[in-house]
Amino acid sequence: MTVDSDAVTSTVRISDFVLGLPKCEMHLHLDGTLEPSMKLDLARRNNIEIPQSTTAQIRESFRFHDLPTFLAVHYSNMNVLWTSRDYEDLAYSYLQISAQQNVRHTEMFFDPQLHTSRGVPFPDIVNGYRRAIVRARIDFGMSAELIMCFLRDYTAEYAMATLMEALPYKDWIIGVGLDSDELDHPPAEFSEVFARARSEGFLVTMHCDVDQVDSAEHIRQAIADLHSNRIDHGLNVLDDPDLVIAAREKGLGFTVCPLGYGTHPCGMAPELERIHAMLEAGLKVSVGSDDPPYFGGYLAENLQACIDVGGFTEAELVTISRNAFETAWVSERRRVELLEELDDYARRHGLPA
């Protein structure tokens, strides 16, 4: 399967510095990387009827104005994914684009319930993704891991059943997460699932989306009650100085997604100001691309937006990459390798290593 030549929809020019920066991505939904050309190819391959017949029409259909409308568009696109080979192609395409942007390590979310709820066998999903990871290691020298997310708008019982299905694949799944619509679904609803996941050796992260009802309380639950190792988004940590202190003391990572915030009512700039404030508060913020075809770019485009829209400096981008490598779920040996690469790059550009 070919990579979509129109994969990067952003017209933003990426600077040589941003492109060459050694990067680490930890907020990326594999299910959300379905480019229009791949949707078209998979629909043909699997004999699935879809309402569109061109990539332009499909891209036009990627329209939404808030989280629920985004999820409705995104979830309906999943209907073209059926076989192990489909999942392999989806992940490999993302890994190939990321390698071209010098992403050196990535930890990729996947939501099996989007597929098992339609009748796709769990092993087909995981086997496909795993093959892509192994090929990317060989082809591009990059490392990649899988994080299995539970959809919080399904029940905790379904999440637990999904966790049980994942146990034979523990070696291939480094951690578990929580995503989808946060309204009326606080982290506490899934406390038993995450406790069991931790006891099985999975690391833990979870989405605490921006400006949700009770956002700060959800972050508190994630940190204090569910012992999350990272928070995805979590900009509302700034609402509570005690949370900032707790997160800083734990060295907790926050994965933020600038282009995704472009769809917020206030636009991207105020959210980048919050991210800047998080960095200044000493929090370990890193950047991810969330769902690239929907938000207009991969990791490099997101980092470029930090410069172009948020006024971030090159030194701050080095800090963001360093935060990512420091909070990544890699072996200490791999971490040292990645940090050395970053330090070399910073020195060559006259920046503090």
Ligand SMILES: [Zn+2]
């Ligand atoms: Zn996300």
